[in-house]
Amino acid sequence: MTRSTMRATTVRVAYPDLVGFTTAVFTGHGMPGPRAADAAGALCHGDLTGTRSHGLANLTRLYLPLFAESRVDPRAELEVLRDLGACVVLDAHRALGLWAAGAAMDLAVYRARMHGVGLVSVRNATHIGCAGYHAARAVEHGLVGLIASNCGGQRIARPPGGRLPMLGTNPLSVAVPVPAGPPFVLDMSTTVVPTGRVREAARAGREVPLGWLTDEAGFPVTDPTRFDQGEAHLRWLGGTPENGEYKGFGLGLMVEVLSALLSGAAFGPDRDALLGDGRPAGRDDDIGLFLLAISPELLRPGGGFARDAGVLFGTLADCPSTKDGQPVRYPGWPEAERAELYRRQGVPLSAELYDELRAVAERTGVAAPEAVA
Numbered sequence: 001m002t003r004s005t006m007r008a009t010t011v012r013v014a015y016p017d018l019v020g021f022t023t024a025v026f027t028g029h030g031m032p033g034p035r036a037a038d039a040a041g042a043l044c045h046g047d048l049t050g051t052r053s054h055g056l057a058n059l060t061r062l063y064l065p066l067f068a069e070s071r072v073d074p075r076a077e078l079e080v081l082r083d084l085g086a087c088v089v090l091d092a093h094r095a096l097g098l099w100a101a102g103a104a105m106d107l108a109v110y111r112a113r114m115h116g117v118g119l120v121s122v123r124n125a126t127h128i129g130c131a132g133y134h135a136a137r138a139v140e141h142g143l144v145g146l147i148a149s150n151c152g153g154q155r156i157a158r159p160p161g162g163r164l165p166m167l168g169t170n171p172l173s174v175a176v177p178v179p180a181g182p183p184f185v186l187d188m189s190t191t192v193v194p195t196g197r198v199r200e201a202a203r204a205g206r207e208v209p210l211g212w213l214t215d216e217a218g219f220p221v222t223d224p225t226r227f228d229q230g231e232a233h234l235r236w237l238g239g240t241p242e243n244g245e246y247k248g249f250g251l252g253l254m255v256e257v258l259s260a261l262l263s264g265a266a267f268g269p270d271r272d273a274l275l276g277d278g279r280p281a282g283r284d285d286d287i288g289l290f291l292l293a294i295s296p297e298l299l300r301p302g303g304g305f306a307r308d309a310g311v312l313f314g315t316l317a318d319c320p321s322t323k324d325g326q327p328v329r330y331p332g333w334p335e336a337e338r339a340e341l342y343r344r345q346g347v348p349l350s351a352e353l354y355d356e357l358r359a360v361a362e363r364t365g366v367a368a369p370e371a372v373a
């Protein structure tokens with residue numbers, strides 16, 4: 001291949017352009033402007049932080065199909081079903097989860113400022129993208145944030161020892177402000193990885209590490225394409241029972257209880273689950289969310305939370321490293337570092353994803369995001 005015909009495998013786009021493009025796509029699908037901008041921020045957060053499994057790769061695979069199939073209502077208002085002051089239950093009426101989760105966290109923050117804690121429980125939501133983006137909204141106000149989301153009626157992961165999938169990949173995130181450092185943002189699926197990471201590897205033609213997938217007989221699978229062929233199954237965090245699989249499974253169940261049983265949303269293991277053929281099944285509609293904001297200032301007698309958080313996280317980051325010389329980092333740090341770099345240099349997108357976005361632009365009459373030289 002000559003130099004002139006060689007194609008870059010990565011294209012960089014200025015972050016504001018990427019958000020502007022995504023906002024325009026969402027407004028083109030009927031979302032009011034400010035709401036679309038919020039949702040675009042949540043979706044672009046994936047690419048901005050290097051969490052590509054939950055970035056714009058999901059625009060054509062997940063979100064636009066939700067609009068096309070009327071499984072999302074772009075203008076739905078969040079309805080208050082119960083208001084106990086510190087606790088509120090909302091019906092999201094199929095509003096786009098990328099926006100609704102942030103709006104629910106803002107409400108939790110507002111209540112936490114009055115009561116010390118704000119708990120918002122949501123039913124009938126749709127896909128929220130990166131859980132950490134929404135948890136970190138609380139940090140912007142100096143509060144601790146927590147979010148858990150189930151996957152509605154979608155069944156992907158099998159209980160340990162089980163032959164049928166029962167639960168989703170059930171993400172969980174906790175975010176904490178850290179003075180003089182990036183916030184602590186634990187943001188994770190409760191399965192060993194989310195399905196997006198398996199599909200990302202399949203698209204890139206890469207094998208996945210041992211421990212992500214297993215075949216019907218329990219042997220490890222490294223070919224990610226076998227997942228969507230129904231020949232490989234996603235493991236819970238921990239992988240095997242000896243390595244803590246029941247802890248991952250237990251966390252997944254905890255998310256299901258907090259997000260779906262408390263709110264009255266759909267959940268995976270209903271009786272239909274027992275009629276399955278072993279492949280992932282069910283739809284990620286009527287998702288349940290659990291959002292908690294905690295005000296350390298109101299809660300802790302005598303104050304000192306921020307000072308101690310600085311000591312806790314600062315000391316961890318100063319821990320001498322092992323021989324490979326990699327500095328010790330806590331969750332949230334790598335994403336914050338990437339976000340800072342990509343805001344300066346442009347957000348890297350694979351050439352395939354960039355082409356996909358240009359095709360969306362052409363189809364929807366929106367200006368395509370310009371590649372940075």
Ligand SMILES: NC(=O)c1ccc[n+]([C@@H]2O[C@H](COP(=O)([O-])OP(=O)(O)OC[C@H]3O[C@@H](n4cnc5c(N)ncnc54)[C@H](O)[C@@H]3O)[C@@H](O)[C@H]2O)c1
Nearest residue numbers: 128129130131169171185186187188189194329330331332
């Ligand atoms: N909406 C949904 O239904 C859904 C389902 C599953 C996952 N997700 C999202 O998928 C995304 C990816 O999840 P994941 O489980 O692949 O996350 P991950 O394995 O990439 O990261 C998990 C956590 O480990 C931390 N971490 C990773 N490497 C680190 C390092 N070198 N130093 C310090 N900390 C490090 C990260 O900061 C993060 O908090 C998350 O945003 C999650 O919310 C969403």
